[in-house]
Amino acid sequence: MSQLDEPMTMSTANLPSASPAAGKPVGHQGKLKAIDLNFYYGAYQALHGITLEVPANRITALIGPSGCGKSTFLRTLNRISETIRNTRVEGQVLLDDEDVANVDVTALRRRVGMVFQKSNPFPKSIFDNVAYGLKVNGFRGALKDAVEHSLKRAALWEEVKDKLHKSAYALSGGQQQRLCIARALAVDPEVLLLDEPCSALDPIATAKIEDLLFTLKDQCTIVIVTHNMQQAARVADRTGFFLLGKLIEYNTTEVIFKNPTRQETEDYITGRFG
Amino acid sequence: MTLRNRWRKTLSYIMLSLTGVCAVVAVSILFLILGTLVYNGWRALDWNFFTKLPKPPGETGGGLANAIVGSLEIVFLATLMGLPVGFMAGVYLSEFGGKTFAFLVRYMADLLNGVPSIVIGIFVWTVVVTRYHFSAVAGAVALALILIPITARSTEQFMSSVPQTLREGALALGASKWKSIATVVVPAAYRGIATGMILGVARISGETAPLMFTSLNNEFWGGGLTQPTASLPYVIFLRATSAYDDWHRQAWAAGLVLLVGVLFANIAARLILSRGIAVQK
Numbered sequence: 001m002s003q004l005d006e007p008m009t010m011s012t013a014n015l016p017s018a019s020p021a022a023g024k025p026v027g028h029q030g031k032l033k034a035i036d037l038n039f040y041y042g043a044y045q046a047l048h049g050i051t052l053e054v055p056a057n058r059i060t061a062l063i064g065p066s067g068c069g070k071s072t073f074l075r076t077l078n079r080i081s082e083t084i085r086n087t088r089v090e091g092q093v094l095l096d097d098e099d100v101a102n103v104d105v106t107a108l109r110r111r112v113g114m115v116f117q118k119s120n121p122f123p124k125s126i127f128d129n130v131a132y133g134l135k136v137n138g139f140r141g142a143l144k145d146a147v148e149h150s151l152k153r154a155a156l157w158e159e160v161k162d163k164l165h166k167s168a169y170a171l172s173g174g175q176q177q178r179l180c181i182a183r184a185l186a187v188d189p190e191v192l193l194l195d196e197p198c199s200a201l202d203p204i205a206t207a208k209i210e211d212l213l214f215t216l217k218d219q220c221t222i223v224i225v226t227h228n229m230q231q232a233a234r235v236a237d238r239t240g241f242f243l244l245g246k247l248i249e250y251n252t253t254e255v256i257f258k259n260p261t262r263q264e265t266e267d268y269i270t271g272r273f274g
Numbered sequence: 275m276t277l278r279n280r281w282r283k284t285l286s287y288i289m290l291s292l293t294g295v296c297a298v299v300a301v302s303i304l305f306l307i308l309g310t311l312v313y314n315g316w317r318a319l320d321w322n323f324f325t326k327l328p329k330p331p332g333e334t335g336g337g338l339a340n341a342i343v344g345s346l347e348i349v350f351l352a353t354l355m356g357l358p359v360g361f362m363a364g365v366y367l368s369e370f371g372g373k374t375f376a377f378l379v380r381y382m383a384d385l386l387n388g389v390p391s392i393v394i395g396i397f398v399w400t401v402v403v404t405r406y407h408f409s410a411v412a413g414a415v416a417l418a419l420i421l422i423p424i425t426a427r428s429t430e431q432f433m434s435s436v437p438q439t440l441r442e443g444a445l446a447l448g449a450s451k452w453k454s455i456a457t458v459v460v461p462a463a464y465r466g467i468a469t470g471m472i473l474g475v476a477r478i479s480g481e482t483a484p485l486m487f488t489s490l491n492n493e494f495w496g497g498g499l500t501q502p503t504a505s506l507p508y509v510i511f512l513r514a515t516s517a518y519d520d521w522h523r524q525a526w527a528a529g530l531v532l533l534v535g536v537l538f539a540n541i542a543a544r545l546i547l548s549r550g551i552a553v554q555k
Contacts, residue, residue, distance in 0.1 A: 078446060080442055080445060080446055083438075083441070083442060083445060085373075106448045106449070106450055107448065108448075109445065109446055109447065109448040110447070110448035113446065113447070114442075114446035116439055116442065116443065116446075118439055120437070120439040120440055120442070120443040121443075122440060122443065122444070122458050122461075122462070123440075123458075123461060123462045124461070132444070132447060132449075132457070132458075133447035133448060133449075136444075136447060136448060136449040136450075136453050136457070137447075137448050180443070183443075183447065184446070184447070187447060187448060
């Protein structure tokens with residue numbers, strides 16, 4: 001990416017990152033930790049010294065204006081960022097206190113699942129979509145039961161149980177996104193990353209997915225990137241605000257929305273920019 | 275209506291008619307060729323044509339069974355050699371290629387695509403025929419060299435059109451890169467890939483020049499893949515340039531058989547592709 005392609009032109013010099021103390025969760029053990037994380041697309045630095053701790057079995061939301069680096073940050077957590085050429089990471093991401101750079105990447109991604117902004121079912125049947133992750137990870141067991149279980153966890157079973165062998169593309173947008181969640185859940189990930197999962201969905205489909213997130217957090221740790229502040233306020237236990245590649249503020253959702261300590265956060269929350 | 279307006283309308287009408295006439299000419303050429311082939315060749319097209327060997331010059335009757343089977347042999351062998359190499363090269367270009375090396379390979383493939391087929395024939399003659407002798411295998415090597423860049427480029431094109439989000443979806447589930455390509459990207463692009471392959475095979479089935487220097491001809495059943503072997507395109511050339519009316523008719527008939535075969539392959543390819551790329555847009 002050349003300098004000209006930089007999505008933002010504002011100066012970041014006067015925006016210090018959140019103090020490390022602000023990144024500490026209260027009460028719950030940190031499942032994922034980013035420590036002084038920098039990320040570069042070529043010469044362009046997209047993330048500046050992100051330090052953040054994601055508590056286990058909680059929903060953590062990352063908010064911020066377009067191009068602020070929240071998606072880029074999410075993508076470093078399961079190292080899917082590596083699929084883009086000419087990128088570079090500095091700093092550490094720890095999963096259960098183990099540096100993800102040292103974990104076998106396929107094993108890491110099995111443990112840290114991901115749901116993308118645009119639903120991306122494979123050109124296969126509904127059943128094969130959900131079974132895909134199990135098959136590539138050498139699952140030995142009753143595939144049928146596992147698929148049914150995952151579809152039930154994603155609250156999609158009742159709608160698709162009679163057409164499991166139809167193409168996934170026959171489903172509506174909201175159903176496709178829940179199928180992608182079911183597909184990610186099938187390999188039983190410890191962490192689920194969601195990158196603006198509802199941005200293409202109507203309010204009803206969005207509500208279904210948000211309900212789903214509540215039921216899932218007993219079993220896994222959830223990190224959701226959203227540009228919808230109401231969504232963050234509704235679902236998240238903790239919220240981080242990104243701006244220009246920096247983590248400006250990270251705290252419980254209540255504090256972020258009702259009593260933010262930083263002016264930029266308040267400006268964004270109240271819609272004064274972004 | 276002013277004079278100027280009338281002139282503009284007339285000009286528009288003339289240009290529209292001109293393009294229409296050219297369009298009709300373009301599509302009618304195929305029918306003219308087909309018609310000529312049928313008119314001149316249908317009398318030679320009988321059961322014997324497909325089942326009998328050629329008769330000596332001067333005698334009427336006989337067929338070109340050896341050339342039909344020979345063509346099938348050579349094209350089949352060329353497909354066995356060319357398609358896997360072309361396909362894998364296409365996969366590499368689309369999925370693994372770095373910037374510089376992929377650019378080079380792509381550029382070379384395009385150049386190879388543009389090499390006149392007679393030059394490929396001479397090249398294979400030098401490399402294969404002068405060391406062994408004229409054979410079906412040598413002909414197949416020449417055709418495979420033509421098939422490889424075609425397949426590589428079309429495979430690359432259709433695989434590149436598969437959205438990146440599908441690759442990421444597979445990788446995010448813990449699939450290795452190769453696994454994600456084999457189980458998601460290739461299946462998503464298979465219709466386009468298959469279409470490109472069929473068109474490539476159809477293209478080499480009609481090549482004549484590379485076979486002149488490689489598989490040569492055989493008026494009898496060949497003695498296997500390592501012997502000179504008859505093929506339809508080359509037999510058309512030989513029959514058409516001969517002095518016998520009966521042979522001329524056979525050349526027309528052979529042309530008809532070849533053209534119909536290639537047409538069917540093309541139609542099949544279009545049908546496969548018209549069902550759409552398996553990826554949702």
